[in-house]
Amino acid sequence: MEIYTVAQITRYLKELFDSDYLLQNLWVQGEVSNFIRSAAGHVYFTLKDNNSQIRCVMFRGQAARRGRGERLASGDNFMPSNGMAVIVHGRLSIYDVQGVYQLYADLIRPEGVGLLHLQFEELRARLEREGLFHEARKRPLPRFPRRIGVVTSPTGAVLHDIITVITRRFPFIDLVLAPSLVQGDGAADEICQAIEALNEFAEVDLIILARGGGSIEELWPFNEEKVARAIYGSRVPVITGIGHETDFTIADWVADCRAPTPSVAAELAVPNQHECQMQLDALRNRLLQTAQARVDARRSECRHLAEGLARTSPLALLQRQKQRVDDLSRWMDVQVRHYLDLEREKLRSLAAQLESLSPHRTLARGYSVCRRAADGKVVSSVSQVADGDELVIRVYDGEFQGEVISI
DSSP, X not given: OOOOOHHHHHHHHHHHHHHOTGGGSEEEEEEEEEEEEOTTSOEEEEEEXXXXXXXXXXXXXXXXXXXXXXXXXXXXXXXXXTTOEEEEEEEEEEETTTTEEEEEEEEEEETTOOHHHHHHHHHHHHHHHHTTTOGGGOOOOOSSOSEEEEEEOSSSHHHHHHHHHHHHHOTTOEEEEEEOOOSSTTHHHXXXXXXXXXXXXXXXXXXXXXXXXXXXXXXXXXXXXXXXXXXXXXXXXXXXXXXXXXXXXXXXXXXXXXXXXXXXXXXXXXXXHHHHHHHHHHHHHHHHHHHHHHHHHHHHHHHHHHHHHHHHSHHHHHHHHHHHHHHHHHHHHHHHHHHHHHHHHHHHHHHHHHHHTOHHHHHHTTOOEEEETTTOOBOOSGGGOOTTOEEEEEETTEEEEEEOOXX
């Protein structure tokens, strides 16, 4: 005989509860009693009917959750009071500390809410838990898409509005229509096929999923899980423009961008060509100014470099040396002329002195020089000659001969 502990039994029952698909996705109807909100923000209450009751808990994350729309999610953040008839969605499990089973609620709605609304709330909560709505996974829209896919009815006014808006704002875009039903039986399947076809074959940069306004029943294909997962699985960003501004669908929350109307979706998909032209003009002006400033700066830099090169180049050095040679040559000429003038003056002075001492000047005053003809010796005394000696007498303007007679 095998004996089990209380914890083992409780854990076994908890595993049974957690593995039962039905118990993990329940809508339960009943009357609220013992409603308590803890200091931590968790909500505890009992749901009962005439025959039984079940304990319920809603943790702070679900209790504080705000609605993301107005029309379909107006019941978000609804908290009941004791005695109120409600419908609660959640999962059934064992609270192993006390060994009791309880409903872990994630949605509470007042009794009387329509079936579609409840299905919408349940799917939205489940997909949100899976992370399909997280902002972190949403991709930015391409600023300048080249080709845009459009999923909508080919016969409605929506397609005409999208074409008109895109043609007016940015007529350089290729539009690829993936026609689809947008309401009624089979619409969800066609929407999924259109999104997959655009991803697979059309080489689009962006997808617009759009239709006009309508009731919750008419918009229901955009609330189906298969459409949400097709949008989530798209390799390119998706913009939704479904219904009017107050219409919110599951597709809007999954999409990378939600537009209030199809026309606004078209505006968000493409830039405004006039604004782009203004931006291009401004950028061009800035580019020209920047380029001119850089050219001016480089020209000034080149001028400074050229001046520096001219100052240090061999040619400039040679020219300076040539100039120095010319200066020295002129200085030397001046010095030589000055020297020559001085020497010439000295020469004239010496010549004048020599002239003043010249025998010719003495001869010019009437003196003469007498030499013996025999040997040419100058006769300076009478003792040097005898009678009959021939003489040569030099006077200022010539010579003549003479003979000594009777000394």
